[in-house]
Amino acid sequence: MAATTMTVSLTPQQRAAVEQRVRSGRYGNASDVVRAGLRALDREEAREIWREWQEAKASLPQDPLTPAVEQEVVSLIKLARRAVRRKGHG
Secondary structure: OOOOOOOOOOOHHHHHHHHHHHOOOOOOOOOHHHHHHHHHHHHHHHHHHHHHHHHHHHHOOOOOOOHHHHHHHHHHHHHHHHHHHHHHHH
């Protein structure tokens, strides 16, 4: 993928942090620092989404899905759909 240029505004402290990382030799240039930061942000957001999913999953009922429970869920969905249709036509 071809790189494109983007101008960003940094505080003096952020600019110094980028420059220090380049001087350390760990990064070749400021773009490498920014790309590494974005990858870290992607990982952090993915962990947050995973954590939220795990919390939501843990709050779900732990009862087994029996045919009776499945039928109750289907009935509730059908009722909700009918209510939405009525509301849309009303």
